[in-house]
Amino acid sequence: MSTLSLRIGVAPALFACVVAALTVAGPANAARRDVVFSPEYPAGEIIISQRQRALYFTEGDGRAIRYPVAIGKRGMAWLGSAEVEGKYMAPDWSPPAIVAHDHPELPNFIPGGSPHNPMGAAAITLSRYQVAIHGTTQHMRRSIGSAASYGCIRMYNEDVVDLYQRINVGTPVLAVP
Numbered sequence: 001m002s003t004l005s006l007r008i009g010v011a012p013a014l015f016a017c018v019v020a021a022l023t024v025a026g027p028a029n030a031a032r033r034d035v036v037f038s039p040e041y042p043a044g045e046i047i048i049s050q051r052q053r054a055l056y057f058t059e060g061d062g063r064a065i066r067y068p069v070a071i072g073k074r075g076m077a078w079l080g081s082a083e084v085e086g087k088y089m090a091p092d093w094s095p096p097a098i099v100a101h102d103h104p105e106l107p108n109f110i111p112g113g114s115p116h117n118p119m120g121a122a123a124i125t126l127s128r129y130q131v132a133i134h135g136t137t138q139h140m141r142r143s144i145g146s147a148a149s150y151g152c153i154r155m156y157n158e159d160v161v162d163l164y165q166r167i168n169v170g171t172p173v174l175a176v177p
């Protein structure tokens with residue numbers, strides 16, 4: 001699995017960068033939806049459906065918020081359980097070796113808040129080795145709904161900020177086929 005490097009201050013964290021509908025109140029361009037969902041999952045969990053290219057935040061009572069996502073491209077997607085390990089707004093980013101190899105045109109460091117930073121508005125790190133849920137650049141918004149990342153779950157910035165505000169460190173995450 002490939003990785004992306006995220007720098008928060010002076011301590012770098014690595015990730016593989018490596019996700020009946022009613023509109024939920026929020027920004028007009030947010031893609032999240034309130035949906036009926038399997039009641040087998042308790043409130044407060046993140047479920048990532050690889051097939052649907054969607055991330056669900058469960059609300060309980062058979063309801064969830066559905067967010068469209070980009071998932072890992074062939075050979076980079078992951079399945080299984082994890083938990084939220086960290087939450088970072090406007091993180092800095094440095095490409096790891098495999099990304100730098102595949103994209104030598106990338107700079108060695110992109111500061112948080114830069115319109116070119118692939119972490120976007122926020123990054124939610126997971127307990128799985130080198131995996132995060134994060135925002136995106138304006139240029140890469142069109143990848144949402146596809147298999148395009150190096151393993152991370154990519155979201156619209158407005159949606160990752162919404163999810164960021166709903167979850168805590170320790171929130172369970174499950175990626176299913």
